[in-house]
Amino acid sequence: MGSLNGDGIAGYDMAGEYERKGEKNSKEDISGGYVCENFSSSEILSDGGDLNSDDSGKQEAKRCPLDMIKDSQEAMEFDPEFSEIEIEKRHVPVEDRQDMPAMAENLNEVQNVPLEDLSSGADTAVSSETNGDEQIIPPHSQLPKPEAPPGLLNPPSIEDYYRVERSQSLTENLPAIGKYIRDRSNSLSAAIAKRISSFKESDESKSKWNNVTEFNLSGLKVIVKQKDENRDFALKGRISFFSRSNCRDCTAVRLFFREKGLKFVEINVDVYPSREKELMERTGTSSVPQIFFNEKFFGGLVALNSLRNSGDFDRRLTEMLGRKCPDDAPAPPVYGFDDYEEDTTDEMIAIVRVLRQRLPIQDRLMKMKIVNNCFAGAEMLEVVIQHFDCGRKKAIEIGKQLARKHFIHHVFREHDFEDGNHFYRFLEHEPFIPRCINFRGSTNDSEPKTAAAVGQRLTKIMSAILESYTSDDRRHVDYMGISNSEEFRRYVNLVQDLHRVDILALSTDEKLAFFLNLYNAMAIHAVIRGGRPNGVIDRRSFFSDFQYLVGGNVYSLNIIKNGILRNNRRSPYSLMKPFSNADKRLELALPKVNPLIHFGLCNGTRSSPSVRFFSPKGVEAELRCAAREFFQRDGIEVDLDKRTVRLSRTLKWFNADFGQEKEVLKWIMDYLDATKAGLLTHLLSDGGPVNVAYHNYDWSVNS
Numbered sequence: 001m002g003s004l005n006g007d008g009i010a011g012y013d014m015a016g017e018y019e020r021k022g023e024k025n026s027k028e029d030i031s032g033g034y035v036c037e038n039f040s041s042s043e044i045l046s047d048g049g050d051l052n053s054d055d056s057g058k059q060e061a062k063r064c065p066l067d068m069i070k071d072s073q074e075a076m077e078f079d080p081e082f083s084e085i086e087i088e089k090r091h092v093p094v095e096d097r098q099d100m101p102a103m104a105e106n107l108n109e110v111q112n113v114p115l116e117d118l119s120s121g122a123d124t125a126v127s128s129e130t131n132g133d134e135q136i137i138p139p140h141s142q143l144p145k146p147e148a149p150p151g152l153l154n155p156p157s158i159e160d161y162y163r164v165e166r167s168q169s170l171t172e173n174l175p176a177i178g179k180y181i182r183d184r185s186n187s188l189s190a191a192i193a194k195r196i197s198s199f200k201e202s203d204e205s206k207s208k209w210n211n212v213t214e215f216n217l218s219g220l221k222v223i224v225k226q227k228d229e230n231r232d233f234a235l236k237g238r239i240s241f242f243s244r245s246n247c248r249d250c251t252a253v254r255l256f257f258r259e260k261g262l263k264f265v266e267i268n269v270d271v272y273p274s275r276e277k278e279l280m281e282r283t284g285t286s287s288v289p290q291i292f293f294n295e296k297f298f299g300g301l302v303a304l305n306s307l308r309n310s311g312d313f314d315r316r317l318t319e320m321l322g323r324k325c326p327d328d329a330p331a332p333p334v335y336g337f338d339d340y341e342e343d344t345t346d347e348m349i350a351i352v353r354v355l356r357q358r359l360p361i362q363d364r365l366m367k368m369k370i371v372n373n374c375f376a377g378a379e380m381l382e383v384v385i386q387h388f389d390c391g392r393k394k395a396i397e398i399g400k401q402l403a404r405k406h407f408i409h410h411v412f413r414e415h416d417f418e419d420g421n422h423f424y425r426f427l428e429h430e431p432f433i434p435r436c437i438n439f440r441g442s443t444n445d446s447e448p449k450t451a452a453a454v455g456q457r458l459t460k461i462m463s464a465i466l467e468s469y470t471s472d473d474r475r476h477v478d479y480m481g482i483s484n485s486e487e488f489r490r491y492v493n494l495v496q497d498l499h500r501v502d503i504l505a506l507s508t509d510e511k512l513a514f515f516l517n518l519y520n521a522m523a524i525h526a527v528i529r530g531g532r533p534n535g536v537i538d539r540r541s542f543f544s545d546f547q548y549l550v551g552g553n554v555y556s557l558n559i560i561k562n563g564i565l566r567n568n569r570r571s572p573y574s575l576m577k578p579f580s581n582a583d584k585r586l587e588l589a590l591p592k593v594n595p596l597i598h599f600g601l602c603n604g605t606r607s608s609p610s611v612r613f614f615s616p617k618g619v620e621a622e623l624r625c626a627a628r629e630f631f632q633r634d635g636i637e638v639d640l641d642k643r644t645v646r647l648s649r650t651l652k653w654f655n656a657d658f659g660q661e662k663e664v665l666k667w668i669m670d671y672l673d674a675t676k677a678g679l680l681t682h683l684l685s686d687g688g689p690v691n692v693a694y695h696n697y698d699w700s701v702n703s
Contacts, residue, residue, distance in 0.1 A: 237321030239264040240330040241291040242279045245271075245463035246615075249301040250289045254467065256304065262317075265332045266468070270460035271487050274339040278330070293320035295329040335486045338493065344447040351384065351398060352407050352445070356426065358383050366423055371411045373429035377422045380408075392419070405448065406500040406552030413584050427499070427552060436549040437525065438495040443549075451501040451551070452616070454494070455514040459613045461491045462521050466611060474610035479703055483528045491521070498550045503588055512565070512590060513616040516600050519560045520611055522548060526557070527604040532701035539699075543603075553585050557603065564589050565597045572653040595657040595667075596623035598650055599630045606698040607648065628671045634695075636668060638679040644691040645680065652694045661692045 239257065243250035243266055257264045269276040269288070276286060283290045283297060291298040298304070298320075307313050346352075359375045377399065384395040399417035402408045409430065410416070411423045427433070428443050465487045469478040482488050506514060526546040533539040543558045555564075562571045563578030567589045570577055579586045600623050602611035609630050614622050630648075637646040645665060651658050658664045665684060669677055683690050 236324055237294045238325040238329060239291070239293060239321070240267060240332075241265075241289050242267050242269060242275070242283075242330075244269055244288050245460040245467070247288055251467065253289045253291065253301055253304060255472075256308070265330070267330060267333060268464045268487075271464045271490060272333055272339060273341075275333075282330070292330050293317070294323070294325045296320060333486055336489070338490065346405070346445055346447045348398075348402060348405060348407065349445050351388070352402065354387050355380060355383060358387070361426075361429065364423055366411065371423055371425075372431065374411050374423040374425040377417065377420060377424055380424065381419065407443075409552065412582075414582065430554075432547065432554040433549065435545065436547050436554060437529065438492075438498060438548045440496065444496050444499040448500040448502065449497055451503050451506050451514060452510055454497045454501055455510070455517060455616075457494060457497075458491070458521060459513075459517050459615070461487055461494060462517065462524070463613050465491070465524075466613070470611065474612060475606075475702060477524065477527075477604075477611060477702055479524070479528050479701070482524065488528075492525075495521075495548065498548060499552070501551050503551045507616075508590065509619050510616040511588065512594070512597075513614045513619040515560050515564050516597065516619070517613045518548070518550070518555070519557060519565075520600075520602050520613060522546065522557055522560075523602060523604045524611070527701060532604065533699060555585075559585070561597075561601060565593075565601075566654075566657065567591065567593050569593070569656060593657050594623070595654075596620075596627050598654060598657070599623065599627040602702075604701055606700050606702050607650075607695070608702070611702075624671070631668060631671045632673050632676070636672065636676060636680075638676055638683065640679060640683065642691070643683060643688060644693055645683065646693045646695055649694045649697045662690075665690070665692070 239262060241250075241253055241264065243254070245268060254264075254266065267275050267279075269279060269286075279288075279290060280286055282292075287300070289300055291300065291304060307316060359379060361373055361375055363370055363372045364374055364376075365371070380399060381392060381395045384390065384398055385392060388395075388398075390398075396417070396419050399408070403410075403416035403424075406427055408417070408424045408426055411425055415422075417424070428439075433439050465482055465485065466474060466477075468487070469481045469485065470476060503511065503514070526542055530542065530546065533542040544556050547554045547556045549555075558571060559578050562569055563585065568577050568579045568586060579589070599609045600612065600614065602608045609626055612622070612626060635648045638644075639646070647664070647668075651664055655661075655664075658667065662684075665680060669680060672680065
């Protein structure tokens, strides 16, 4: 703790030396566990030390004992009994102000001193004038006497401590007022320190102090919290448990430890696949959760519930974690190291490497346009025929295979590969490549994994991120924590596998889940990389310019939502569709628009639905659950008096998906709880008019 701070007010330290303090007020973490707060001089004067002018124009200095904690800190910080002291400044009305309690001898002897006594001695340093002379009034008898600072040979008298000479300006009077407030506060803080120290001198006093949780002073509230020695003792060891993403039992274990305030290490075998072998070796099973206290295997959720219900959890925890964690306990995951995964080299990569070296890559003129970094199809055929000693028909088939695997593309995406005077370019030379966030210098030349496998892996990692870095209702996301996590680092590496995946091989439900999950993952990545969209220009950049390379094509949030999931429909306030009729990505658009997708897409704003990820087999049921949660939360409000229904603005923007307002209200009925459904049914069935209004959209980030 520091002494009273303020501009022009000198602080008095424990060594008795005066030093000048600046205007900076900050919270200080005190060794020993004390947490206190400094108040500025303006705050002190406004609460307990105002300069009030009476009718005769005189100024009155009132004190406030906020400096008392400094001395008490020195007296208490070595005591392991106390872990925290909280200071709350309280406003005391003038008519209710009482004298400061006398705490030098006994804290229980707190007396309420009438306002008249307070003003006559303790609160006013100078009384009213009598015959033109100022009268010095001594302090109240119950207040502790000020002591001389150490090392001062000629201590000032009592009158020197309380004298405040009249001045004609506030500026001239401030030093005396500050000295008065400072010295009175130091005296009171010494009394508090003495009283607290007295509790340590005897077991009886110590027992009494353990029962004290707070004591009140005029203008202050001091709360003393005890340290939980058993919990500190228990945390000498380490709690570890193996888990998987989207596991209910793992979620229950995680919440139990968080509610208990216990630190733990979670090893998600979906994020760290190499640790699954360790799980089998230690437990003999691959089922999760599996809990370890230090190196000792404890069991799963059933064993944890049994110990909790027996009421013996704290004692057993202390026994099992009473020593430092040994080296043979499950090790925490290490940041920056990837699991070794043997990637299969693509069978076409040998041909691609030859073509990259021998083909003349240059700018060419085609259809009155300059086409950059391309080569002629005939030139490629000649290189293949000469180098691999094959016929022209075989060379054409090789060219088609390279196009299907997204190594090369026609410059205008008009066809895959044909013999003739057509121009092609390698995937890494596409003009949109530099804007793709998941492109890191070169394309992924390994044998492409299936889109289903990549989507499943992406879902597991992002689900693990949500379990660790979001609130329980998934409405608030810790983007800073995600950006620094090992899970997100692995996600950034994973999205490079999207370069050449074959999305056309996915079924309709698999495609729906794949693009829903990709949208939500990209939105989180976009917020981390570029921040929240503040204005119209930022929103355009957020939804259209943040792009991934997926299956040889570029995808933004806008393209995924309006081009793929909404079957190439215009976005709100847009005149053009995402895809032209010749765009190859149009083949991936879902055949039918499902309006429930709007409740499964989170764009990182407070008005969007809570973030979640979907499974291909249960995507329809999970979307209905998301819609029900959205409307039961704040997606709809029914006002019977005004006969008004207020809906999310999303339903207005995408009314082409939901239909007319009356149709929307009937459609919503299936996703409401009994109360809201009853109110809405009453409005729709009584034959009266129903007004539909829309909430303002909150674009602030959902952090």
